[in-house]
Amino acid sequence: MAEPRMIEISPVTRVEGHGKVTIHLDRDNQVDEARLHIVEFRGFERFIRGRLLWEVPVIVQRLCGICPVSHHLAAAKAMDVIWGVDELPPTAEKMRRLMHYGQVMQSHVLHFFHLAAPDLLFGFGAPAEKRNIFEVIKENPELGRRAVMMRKFGQEIIEATAGKKIHGTGAIPGGINRNLPIDTRDAFIKTIEDMVSWSQDALALARGYSLEHAELVDNFASFPSNFMSLVRAGDGALDLYHGNLRALDSQGDVIFDQLDYRDYHENIVEDVRSWSYMKFPYIRDIGPETGWYRVGPLARMNTASFIDTPLADTALKDFKSVTNGAPNNAALNNHWARMIEVLHCVEKIRDLLHDPDLQGTDLQARGHRREEGIGVIEAPRGNLIHHYQVDDKDQVTYCNLIVSTTHNNDAMNKAVKDVAVKHLSGHEQITEGMLNHVEVAIRAYDPCLSCATHALGQMPLQVELFDADGALIDSRAQAA
Amino acid sequence: MLLIGYGNSGRCDDGLGPAFAERIEAMGLPGLEIDIDYQLTVDHALAIADAERVVFADALVGSAEPFEFGRIHPGGAGSLASHSLTPATVLELARTLYGKEPQAFVLGIAGAEFGEVKEGLSKDAMRNLDLATAFFLEWLSGGEGTADRSRTDSETVS
Numbered sequence: 236m237a238e239p240r241m242i243e244i245s246p247v248t249r250v251e252g253h254g255k256v257t258i259h260l261d262r263d264n265q266v267d268e269a270r271l272h273i274v275e276f277r278g279f280e281r282f283i284r285g286r287l288l289w290e291v292p293v294i295v296q297r298l299c300g301i302c303p304v305s306h307h308l309a310a311a312k313a314m315d316v317i318w319g320v321d322e323l324p325p326t327a328e329k330m331r332r333l334m335h336y337g338q339v340m341q342s343h344v345l346h347f348f349h350l351a352a353p354d355l356l357f358g359f360g361a362p363a364e365k366r367n368i369f370e371v372i373k374e375n376p377e378l379g380r381r382a383v384m385m386r387k388f389g390q391e392i393i394e395a396t397a398g399k400k401i402h403g404t405g406a407i408p409g410g411i412n413r414n415l416p417i418d419t420r421d422a423f424i425k426t427i428e429d430m431v432s433w434s435q436d437a438l439a440l441a442r443g444y445s446l447e448h449a450e451l452v453d454n455f456a457s458f459p460s461n462f463m464s465l466v467r468a469g470d471g472a473l474d475l476y477h478g479n480l481r482a483l484d485s486q487g488d489v490i491f492d493q494l495d496y497r498d499y500h501e502n503i504v505e506d507v508r509s510w511s512y513m514k515f516p517y518i519r520d521i522g523p524e525t526g527w528y529r530v531g532p533l534a535r536m537n538t539a540s541f542i543d544t545p546l547a548d549t550a551l552k553d554f555k556s557v558t559n560g561a562p563n564n565a566a567l568n569n570h571w572a573r574m575i576e577v578l579h580c581v582e583k584i585r586d587l588l589h590d591p592d593l594q595g596t597d598l599q600a601r602g603h604r605r606e607e608g609i610g611v612i613e614a615p616r617g618n619l620i621h622h623y624q625v626d627d628k629d630q631v632t633y634c635n636l637i638v639s640t641t642h643n644n645d646a647m648n649k650a651v652k653d654v655a656v657k658h659l660s661g662h663e664q665i666t667e668g669m670l671n672h673v674e675v676a677i678r679a680y681d682p683c684l685s686c687a688t689h690a691l692g693q694m695p696l697q698v699e700l701f702d703a704d705g706a707l708i709d710s711r712a713q714a715a
Numbered sequence: 716m717l718l719i720g721y722g723n724s725g726r727c728d729d730g731l732g733p734a735f736a737e738r739i740e741a742m743g744l745p746g747l748e749i750d751i752d753y754q755l756t757v758d759h760a761l762a763i764a765d766a767e768r769v770v771f772a773d774a775l776v777g778s779a780e781p782f783e784f785g786r787i788h789p790g791g792a793g794s795l796a797s798h799s800l801t802p803a804t805v806l807e808l809a810r811t812l813y814g815k816e817p818q819a820f821v822l823g824i825a826g827a828e829f830g831e832v833k834e835g836l837s838k839d840a841m842r843n844l845d846l847a848t849a850f851f852l853e854w855l856s857g858g859e860g861t862a863d864r865s866r867t868d869s870e871t872v873s
Contacts, residue, residue, distance in 0.1 A: 282725075282832040297725025297832070303753070349757055368757075372811050379812050387758045401753055 256673055258655050264662060269655035271647050271677060272511050283634040288314050288625050292406050295621070298636075303401065304338035304393055305614035308476070309621040311406035312610025316497075317625055318408040319602025326595030327410035332476050333587045334396035334405060335612065336580040339475055340430075341389025342615035343532070343573040343580075346681045347441065348382035351570055355444050359675045360668030381433045385577075388423075388430055392584065395419050410599030420588055427585045431546070434578040438550055441574040445567065446557075454657075456566040456650035456676040459485030461518065461528035462537045463642070465613050468493065471540035473551075473579065475613040481538045482518060482528060487562050490518060496611040499620055505637065515644050516637060527645035530617030531680060532572035537562040542575075544582035550575045566650055566679040573681075614639050616681050640682040650676040717766035717817075719750045719759065722774050727833050728826025728840040731774040735824060738848055744855070755800040760808035764815035770851075771802040774840075775823030782847040783823045784854070789816060822847060 259267040279298055286294055292311040296303035308331055315323065323331070353366040356374070372379035390400060395415060397403025405411055445452050463482040467474035471481065471492075480499065482490040494502060505514040506523050517526035528534075536555070542548040554575060557563065563572075587593060610621045617639030624633035640647075654676040659669050720736025722729045733751045740749040750762060755771070763769045775783060789806040800808070802821050810816045824847045827839040836844065 279832050294725075297723060297834070301753075345757065369807065369811055376812065379808075383757050383761050383808075383812065386756070387761060390758060401751060 256651055256677070258659060258673070260659075265660045266652070266655045269648075269652045269673070270510060271644075271651050280634040280636065283623075283631050286631050288317055288623070288629045288631065289408055291623065291631060292408070293402060293404055296402055302338065302342055302614055302616070304334055304397065304403065305612060305619050306621070307397065307403055308335055308406055309610045309612045309614075309619045310623075311408065312477075312612065313608035313621045313623050314408035314610070315410075316608030316610070317605050317623065318600075318608075319604050320409040320600045321602070322600070323410055324595070324597040324600055325592045326414055327598055327600070328476075329587055329590060329592050330396050330411040330414060331406055333415070333584060333593070334393055334403075335476050336583045336587075337389045337392025337396065339613075339615045340577050340580040340584070341386045341393070342681075343577045344382055344385045344389065344437070346615075347437065347570055347573055347577075348378070350678060350681075354671070354675050354678070355570065359672045360666075363667055363671070366671070381436075385430060385433055385437075388426060392423065395423075407599065409601055412598065414595055414598065415593040417594065420593065423584070424588050427581070427588060430581045431578070431585060434574070434581045435546065438571075438574040438578050441571045442550075442553070445565075445571045452565045452567045456653050456679065457564045458649055458653060459562075459564050460646055460649075461485065461490060461521070461526070462534035462562060463518075463528045463530055464535045464538045464618055465496070465611060466493075466538055466540065467543075471538075473535055473539035473542045473547075473576075475535075475576075475580075477612070480611075480618075483538055483562060485562060485564065487537070487560070490521070496620070497609045499609065499611070499637075500622070500635075503637070505641075511644070513641055513644050514637075516642055517645070528642065529646045530639055530642040531569060532576055532615075532617075533563060533566070533569045534617060535613060536568075536572040536575065542579055544579050544586070546582055547575055547579035550578060566646075566676060569679045569681070616640060616643075618642055640680070643680050643682065647677055647680050647682060650679070716746060716768040716770070717748045717750060717763060718770045718772060719752065719755070719762075720772040721752045721754055723753055725832060725834055727828040727835070728837055729774050729829055730834075730836060731824040731826050731840055731844060732772045734836060734844060735772045735822070735847060735851075738844070739851070747855075755802065755805050757800070757805075757808060759800070759805045760812055763805060763817055763819070764809040764813040766817045769806075769817045769819045770822055771805075771819070772822045772824065772847075773802075774826040774829070776826065776829065778823065778825040781825055781843040782850065783821075783825075784847075784850065785821060787819050787821050822851065 255272050256269065257272065258269045261267045283291065283294065291314060292307050295306040295310045298306050311331070349368045352371050353368060356371055357365050368379065393403065394400045396413070397405035398413060405413060461482055461484050463480060465474055465478040466472065466481045467478045480494040480496050481492045484490055491502060502519055503516050504519045504523070505516050507514055515523070515527065517523045518528060519526070536551060539551065542551045554563070554571060607624045612619055619639055620637040622635040623631050626632050651673055654672050658672045662669065718736055718739060720732040720734070722732035724730030724733050736749050736751045739747070748766070752759070787803050787806065789803060789810045791801050791803040791807060802819065806816065806819055824840070825843045826837065828837045
């Protein structure tokens with residue numbers, strides 16, 4: 236009989252930052268426990284304290300090399316409140332929305348085509364040398380070129396609205412510092428129809444995968460949960476930039492709806508567990524055992540009443556028809572949801588490009604200054620909360636961030652456990668393909684654990700085996 | 716020629732790549748296009764496909780040398796495993812997608828402090844940045860001795 240052992244995957248590939256998975260097997264090679272551990276940047280809130288309020292939307296972009304725009308906009312929204320502004324001038328809000336749609340679009344495209352597609356096209360257990368984008372390109376080079384062009388389009392939207400590709404300065408407390416010049420607008424208009432068409436093709440690809448592999452999708456890291464996101468005030472439409480909070484349970488029943496996000500801390504508790512640096516948020520009224528929830532594309536498809544762009548709304552109705560309107564629990568359907576959101580973003584960008592407000596000159600509002608501000612947006616990976624307090628010298632005295640990956644912490648851990656039990660239990664030999672199943676479950680949430688420290692020489696994948704006493708008995712490494 | 720400096724300047728010496736690129740950009744050298752980013756991603760394949768020569772500047776971990784410089788070639792098909800890519804993988808993408816293979820180099824500048832959320836370079840990194848800048852300018856002008864710094868792929872990228 237084999238000795239109990241622990242398998243450690245560190246760090247998780249195709250996931251940003253530093254995370255590791257430990258899988259404890261008992262003496263019969265049954266999975267006893269499986270956990271995703273996170274080394275989160277604990278110093279960031281401290282880093283922000285003492286900063287001047289007007290520089291916060293710029294400085295927070297250093298938090299993440301993957302979605303800096305999300306932090307830029309969430310911080311700007313919080314600073315709007317401190318600036319005393321409850322409603323931005325139309326040009327400011329629309330420029331920010333344009334920036335956000337560009338960001339969500341390019342982030343989703345990158346994830347789907349370059350990180351998820353190899354798993355989906357070749358299978359989770361395919362040889363590691365087969366599971367990469369180059370193999371995808373060999374079979375469909377046009378797909379690869381389109382993905383690069385879509386990513387580039389989104390990046391250029393960000394540059395045009397934020398001012399720079401990185402460390403943008405576009406969103407400022409109370410508004411925006413630029414509008415969209417006509418010639419820039421016209422350059423985007425020339426290619427926007429291609430983006431719409433390619434987004435529809437991408438959606439068809441993701442939808443086709445989910446429907447053709449329904450049995451796998453429905454049984455892979457699929458479990459009931461609560462879901463939470465912003466929805467548009469009043470009608471509950473999908474709104475990635477602004478709105479109120481809606482949380483539904485696994486049956487689709489309302490936990491809370493149209494909740495003012497400034498009351499998030501009265502409704503969401505951030506639990507701490509000894510084995511992970513990342514907190515475990517849950518809905519206060521339900522409690523830590525069952526009050527955890529999921530955020531992100533899948534959650535947004537479940538919470539949104541409808542989508543206010545026609546092509547994406549048709550796609551949402553189709554998506555919901557699969558479960559007869561009940562919440563969709565399958566983590567792998569995040570990919571399908573992502574592509575619906577790409578189409579939505581591209582439709583929104585097209586509408587905005589034809590809106591003359593983008594050439595307006597009323598860029599910033601000012602009101603009665605406050606000492607506290609909370610900004611919330613729906614980032615590519617899900618709900619993102621920024622909360623600040625400032626003193627009379629405009630310096631930040633308090634900062635609390637809840638990022639999407641933190642919201643999904645419990646769900647990702649349950650996904651890891653689910654897949655480990657189904658695919659690793661009972662096997663005496665743990666293959667790379669089996670371990671990849673675990674990583675696929677994590678990647679479905681596209682987590683961004685602690686971004687962008689990536690200097691040359693880092694990011695190998697290490698697998699280590701420990702005995703029951705915690706001693707290392709085997710290890711191997713592969714190219715990350 | 717295209718110079719891509721990448722890294723996160725909010726993570727101490729991880730900002731060496733952007734710091735180097737900003738310094739060179741400020742010199743306004745003719746024929747040199749500068750790109751600064753957090754990390755290499757797939758769209759850089761399109762940018763480098765249009766260039767005859769590319770230099771990737773990044774922070775270097777665990778090197779006894781102040782900087783390392785060497786030719787690199789397309790490769791690493793199996794290493795596309797993160798949102799961020801290696802220079803060799805970006806080159807491979809450019810070759811695969813666009814049939815272009817620019818002459819490419821990596822300039823790795825040794826850092827000492829990584830990971831902490833903090834702006835500014837360490838004293839060691841600043842010194843290494845100065846040395847790397849002097850080398851790069853000499854290399855650009857085709858100066859004597861620059862080949863001595865050139866390493867092979869495997870020596871440069873650990």
